[in-house]
Amino acid sequence: MSNDQVLAFETDCHLFKDCGFPAPSEWSFIFEPLFTIGSFEVNKPMALVFLSTVIICGFFWAAFARPKVVPGKFQLVAEVLYDFVRRGVARETMGKKGEPYVPLLVSLFFFVWIMNIWAIIPFAQFPATSIIAYPAALALIVWCTYMYLTFRTNGLVGGIRNLCVPSGLPKGIYVILTPIEFISAVFIRPLTLTVRLFANMFAGHLLLLVFIIGTWYTLGTVVGTFYSATSLIMTLLLTVFEMFIQALQAYVFTVLTASYISQALEEAH
């Protein structure tokens, strides 16, 4: 495997050599293909997405395929995770009505979370969600669900009312508010859903890269070692911080989805 396939920066550059600091930038998110299947080229982020799928399915298959009434440790862990989404997201946002959407929310939460977690897994160290196509794909699914449920619950006219006309406001306000609501519900929401996740993971990865590259780049000279050590400490701190952000972003994505579904299910006023 060459560096172009798995690493995001030049490794042969050090402090006081003639090359400058190889700061991470957009090319840190572009990888050469790892391998090809037929004519299809698979790069590192794609491989991580496939791996995420396999890991999620494998883990929950092992835990839930033959569930026991008295759970083993493995099943118990999976149950706690599942219960977190089912109770903490679906039940919290929608109550009993949310039960049919639990599979969607569970899939979203774990898919996003595992794709995020790759950012701090040694050798992978790249959040698949920092490639915008993956958050966009998920946001597309959420958007389709949102639209479908809105029109299924309220009919065509009621659905449009539900999307554009929030209830309980003075009549004059609607002149301004209706277009804003329409744009917000139909265009802004899927966009922000995508960008929030993408940008958080993108920025987190850049931040980690700055200090990781800094640690490597400043290593070698006496004075550089101090910089290097500082940079390493920052890397460790940021890794812990990123761990938190990864889970938080997965949670936010799921909660927002649940809240959109909940709004779609509301009867038009």
Add this chain to the structure above:
Amino acid sequence: MLMQLAAEEPQSPVVPVVPEIVIGLICFGVIFFVFYKKLLPSINKALDERREAIEGGMEKAEATQAEARQTLESYREQLSEARHEAARLRQEAKEQGAALIAEMREEGQRQREEIISAGHAQIEADRKQAAELLRQDVGKLAVELAGRLVGESLEDHARQSRTIDRFLDELEAKAETAGTEAAR
């Protein structure tokens, strides 16, 4: 090298490319399908079973407790009943005993009086009979004595006194024989 790559493919990181979207959709589809079709129904069933088992267990425990309480209650009731019964029996026995004693005493009294009165009657009867016999005998003896006295009036005084003595001896012997007969 990476710089060159970026220059060759001027791909902005904020523009999603279609193949990757498709991959994302497919992977999500797989995960969703596995969860929706197989895993969540399976685990939900297990969770429901567990809840039922726990609730069933709790209900059973409650039922057992209620039963135990009921049994204790009935035992207590029985115990107090038994105590009452025992007290009642004791009281009854005491009363019966007293009644019995009183009855016995009365009976004894009655029998004593009966015996006494029978004794009195017997004595009276004996006395009457004796008086009757005596009266008959005295009459007869007086007549006999008088006859003898008249028959021998001419004889002397000595004879007279012998006759009287003889009579009296006879009388005595008679009385003795009558006494022994009576004694016998």
